[in-house]
Amino acid sequence: MVDYTTAPSHVELALEDRTVILVEKKSSTEWIWKVLGALLIVALCLGGVLLFAWHWNGPEMMIQSGQTEALIETDSDPHYTLKRISSKAKAAIHLEGSYDDEDKSSKAALEWKNGQGQAFAQGGFLLADNQIVIPRTGLYFVYSQASFRVSCSDGEEDEAGKRFMPLSHRIWRYSDSLGGKASLMSAVRSACQTTAQEEDSYRDGRNWYNAIYLGAVFQLNKGDKLWTETNQLSELDTDEGKTFFGVFAL
Template sequence: MAYTTAPGDVEMGREERTVVLVEKKSSTGRTWKVSMALLVIILCLGGVLLSAWYWSRKPEMTQSGQTEALIKPDAAEKTDPHYTLSRISSKAKAAIHLEGFYDDGETSKVGLEWRSGQGQAFAQGGFKLRNNQIVIPQTGLYFVYSQASFRVSCSEGGEEEGAGKRLTPLSHRIWRYSDSIGTKASLMSAVRSACQNTAQEDSYSDGQGWYNAIYLGAVFQLNRGDRLWTETNQLAELETDEGRTFFGVFAL
């Protein structure tokens, strides 16, 4: 506010002069109003942008929540071992692992019998055990392996029988038949001498026998439909307990 004096009669004196109040508009008030308007506009724009971002993200969040709800198993499925094994098997590569079995009375005609679905043995990814042979499901690179374990009683029997065991080697071989070859071919083989160590023979004179194992393993390019099988001598000396003799293939 500013004060100004209106012109009057000089004779009236200073006491009778009329004082008029004149209001001057301040530039500070106008600046404040403009600032408030800009602030309101900024807040409105921020609200619009935030709302647009929220609605653009909501479908994705909803879809993610629905997917999580679909794949989340209930409490019973979580504790079911068959459910866990099926989930693991569905993501695993093709593989087969077989355990060997031999009995003089039951399998002497067949030889070393390979079994699936017992103990640690399994087959998945298209592998099949047919006529005691592994059938390859698809063409590709595979790791083929096998182990034959033996326990030979070198000190048992007469001198001639003992000498015969010393001269008879232990052998284990993996065969392959492929339509592209048209005949069987040896993939891997190994031979070990039995009862060659006198110290070992003496230490096992209580009848436990001389123990050794032949292991085979290598990578091969195999074709779909190829068949793999093993050939082992000294079957009566084989050890097939606790996974000591096995045969398997897995895809790379």
């Protein structure tokens, strides 16, 4: 009888132990589902934020990418590229060159024009006495190009000077802080060169075509004046887009 009566108590204890174990497993399962649910909610929130950001910024990024590709495609044309960049600057000026072949006076010079062709001025820039006046102190990109078309000699004595003709183009700066004028940039090229030096130029029969381009960044002061000096003016090519002068703020 003793062995018989003690068996149920052991069974009851075993059942109680099993019940406790089942409750613990159920609690653990609920905790896992709660964590998974919270992670799902966070993931949905992040997805919504990313979708919202793409909705507002996606088209703008595509436009900027297209503009960058356009600049890369036109990189072979510095005049076009500079026009695009300077047009987006807060302060910029771009001038077209002009020269009168019939002007034989000692004051004959390359004249800069605003408001014709692709020339423009904005942000306070002024063109006064054929000089660009800087509107405010800051960093500026200054550039200019002078294109030439020279009729080279075939060796006749009366045109011996055109077998080797030096061409020069320079940008000057006047500033009160300097107490006078100073040369910003300059370059010299030789026209009617030998065939070994014709890789950077173009020749059509006796005509020689080339351009001198200048461009760099400078710290300029308000009221500074910039102008150019070019020799061999009668050989200049002033067709639209070939000879120009400009500045834009950085």
